[in-house]
Amino acid sequence: MRIFRGFDNLPTFVHAVATMGSFDGVHCGHKVLLQRTISLAKERGGESIVLTFEPHPRYVLGTAEGMQLLSTLEEKLWLLEQEGIDNVIIIPFTKEFSRLKPQEFIEQDVAGIGVECFVVGYNHRFGHNKAGDYSSLKESGTKLEIHRVEQQLLDEGKVSSTVVRQRVEQGEMMMSARLLSHPYIIMGEIDKQGYICDIDQNKLLPPAGKYEATLQPTSNANNYNISNIDNLPIVLLEVKDNRTIKINTAEEYRSLKVLLEINSDKLL
Numbered sequence: 001m002r003i004f005r006g007f008d009n010l011p012t013f014v015h016a017v018a019t020m021g022s023f024d025g026v027h028c029g030h031k032v033l034l035q036r037t038i039s040l041a042k043e044r045g046g047e048s049i050v051l052t053f054e055p056h057p058r059y060v061l062g063t064a065e066g067m068q069l070l071s072t073l074e075e076k077l078w079l080l081e082q083e084g085i086d087n088v089i090i091i092p093f094t095k096e097f098s099r100l101k102p103q104e105f106i107e108q109d110v111a112g113i114g115v116e117c118f119v120v121g122y123n124h125r126f127g128h129n130k131a132g133d134y135s136s137l138k139e140s141g142t143k144l145e146i147h148r149v150e151q152q153l154l155d156e157g158k159v160s161s162t163v164v165r166q167r168v169e170q171g172e173m174m175m176s177a178r179l180l181s182h183p184y185i186i187m188g189e190i191d192k193q194g195y196i197c198d199i200d201q202n203k204l205l206p207p208a209g210k211y212e213a214t215l216q217p218t219s220n221a222n223n224y225n226i227s228n229i230d231n232l233p234i235v236l237l238e239v240k241d242n243r244t245i246k247i248n249t250a251e252e253y254r255s256l257k258v259l260l261e262i263n264s265d266k267l268l
Contacts, residue, residue, distance in 0.1 A: 001081040004089045013087065015046025018110060019119040020126065021083040023052055025070030028181035029121075029152035034083045036149055037119045042059035047086040049115065052076065053093040059202070060093050068204035069160045070164055070180075075187050078218075078259070082182075089113075100221060102132025103140055103167050110144070117145040154179060171266035172205045172217035175204075187218065192254050196245040212264035218257050223267065234263070 004010055023030050026227040034050070041048040054073050058064040071079065073090070077162040080088055089099065105127055110118060118137070126132040134148045152159045159179055167176040168184060175184045184206070188196035199205065215235045233253075237260060247253075247260075 001077075001085055002087045002194060003077060004087065006092055007089070007109050007113065010089070013046040013047055013049065013114040015041070015113045016049050016087075016113070017041040017044070017046060017117040017119065018049040018115045019121075020110075021121065021124060022056055022161075023050065023071075023076055023080065024056065025157055025164050025180055026076060026083070026182075027067065027070075027161060027164055027179055028154065029159040031083060031112040031181055032152055033119060033121055033149045034080070034085060036147065038084055038120065040117055040147065041086070044116070046116070047221060048079055048084075049087045049089060049113075050084055050085050051089050051091060051110070052080075054090050056202075057098065059091050061098060068165070069202050070161055070168065070186065070204055071185070072200045075185055078187070079182070081186070099128050102127030102136060103142075105132070106140070106142055106144065111142070115144065117147065119147045119149060121149050122151045157194060165204055168204055168206055171209065173206060173262045173265050177261065177262075182229050183214070183263055186260045186262070187257070188245070188260075189257045190247055190249065190254055194247050194249060194254065196247065196258075199243050199245070201243075205239050205243060206262065207266060208239050208241045209266040210236055211262050211266060213237050214261040214263055215247070216259050216261075217253070218259050235260075237262075 017037050019033055019037045021030070038048045056064070056069060058067060077088060120134045120137065124133065134146065137146045164176055164179045167179065173184055188199060190196055213235055214232050216232045233249070236248045240246060
């Protein structure tokens with residue numbers, strides 16, 4: 001997966017199909033959108049593109065109201081790569097960018113990089129005053145082929161990043177995993193004492209307590225003599241009140257960057 005920042009110095013994309021959003025957590029509703037984008041790209045012998053934002057628009061626009069995120073940018077990029085996305089363009093979100101009219105953004109930025117087809121979610125709104133959506137795109141006369149993905153339900157309930165955040169805040173990690181369609185993940189480096197510190201302040205952690213998790217190295221693994229790397233270890237992690245995580249893991253995982261997949265609700 002190729003990663004780009006902004007619209008400057010982009011390559012020429014081939015028969016590109018794009019979608020756009022914050023994709024916080026990359027939950028099961030997002031995945032339907034992503035797989036539709038990938039499928040349409042393959043149909044035309046092209047490549048898929050995800051347009052996403054950094055920082056999250058709500059932080060810039062002052063509407064976050066204490067909101068924390070299901071995924072850091074690094075975690076989101078990892079999840080998007082697992083889905084099979086070809087390219088990600090990270091748009092630096094600023095107040096100036098937020099004032100772009102939807103039509104300007106679509107014609108100048110999206111169509112301007114060779115996108116032929118644009119996939120939008122049922123409730124996705126963008127541009128100044130959130131004036132852009134599926135209906136406005138269809139009525140705008142754009143040359144882009146526009147596709148819409150409908151709302152996704154799980155057990156008759158709405159799936160959204162907000163709903164998943166509520167579950168994580170309650171320590172309901174198994175239900176969170178169902179809504180996400182993957183375990184809740186945390187990336188970080190384990191120090192020599194077995195702690196993950198320096199966790200992004202905007203990253204949502206489950207409540208303080210103990211959880212079971214799968215651990216896998218994400219970098220520098222070749223520098224360590226780690227056996228059974230295909231049989232990933234199950235570890236006990238403890239979320240502390242000071243936003244650190246203690247992991248009961250063997251010495252060979254110390255000073256290593258890892259990805260943790262939480263596989264249990266809060267343990268009693």
